[in-house]
Amino acid sequence: MAENKGKNAPVVLTEGASREVIFGLDALERRWSFGIGGIGLMLTSIFLFVTQYGYNTTDPKNGSCPSGYDLVKKVCQQKYELAFQDYMGQFLLVLIGALFIIFFAWRKRRVGVIFAAFMMGLALGNVGLPFLFLGGWLGIRAFRLQKYGTPTFVGSNQQSRLRAQQRAANRKNGISNSRRTKSDGDSAATPSRPKPAPSKRYTPKQSGRRR
Numbered sequence: 001m002a003e004n005k006g007k008n009a010p011v012v013l014t015e016g017a018s019r020e021v022i023f024g025l026d027a028l029e030r031r032w033s034f035g036i037g038g039i040g041l042m043l044t045s046i047f048l049f050v051t052q053y054g055y056n057t058t059d060p061k062n063g064s065c066p067s068g069y070d071l072v073k074k075v076c077q078q079k080y081e082l083a084f085q086d087y088m089g090q091f092l093l094v095l096i097g098a099l100f101i102i103f104f105a106w107r108k109r110r111v112g113v114i115f116a117a118f119m120m121g122l123a124l125g126n127v128g129l130p131f132l133f134l135g136g137w138l139g140i141r142a143f144r145l146q147k148y149g150t151p152t153f154v155g156s157n158q159q160s161r162l163r164a165q166q167r168a169a170n171r172k173n174g175i176s177n178s179r180r181t182k183s184d185g186d187s188a189a190t191p192s193r194p195k196p197a198p199s200k201r202y203t204p205k206q207s208g209r210r211r
Contacts, residue, residue: 017145025108033105033113036134040098047091052082093123114138
């Protein structure tokens with residue numbers, strides 16, 4: 001019975017969330033951030049324990065490839081093993097980025113997680129799609145919190161419909177939506193400023209003497 005009452009409860013019009021809520025992370029967002037940060041740490045283990053390879057390419061001559069090259073899609077390729085120094089920069093980038101995401105998720109810092117996720121996503125190309133997803137998802141939820149007071153898709157749509165109905169009702173009643181106009185009761189309740197008393201130091205101009 002309690003669940004049915006919660007589902008059938010009327011939706012209340014809300015304002016934007018506070019600054020602390022917008023720039024913080026809730027429990028769901030922290031779990032996702034820790035998970036994507038863990039994926040980054042898994043990638044670093046691949047750099048350490050899986051042999052990395054590079055390719056030399058050249059054009060075939062007279063339809064054949066030089067010795068040690070294989071013809072792949074009309075291009076001669078030679079596979080060779082990479083030393084750790086060759087990809088150490090990428091390894092450090094992924095490691096530091098993953099640690100930053102985990103650290104900012106622990107500290108509940110939305111901006112830090114978004115920044116680290118986007119940097120990793122742009123640097124890793126196709127492999128960085130999970131990080132780009134995390135940064136974009138957190139950014140969209142922050143926008144919904146600021147505008148509607150709720151980060152969910154369903155909640156923001158409900159708030160958008162309620163505000164549209166409120167604007168339509170205001171237009172019907174002749175109330176401006178851009179700026180709140182004061183009613184007659186508000187203007188009457190507002191005390192008027194008292195007129196300043198005439199200054200004692202003021203001396204009126206004297207008319208000239210008649211000759």
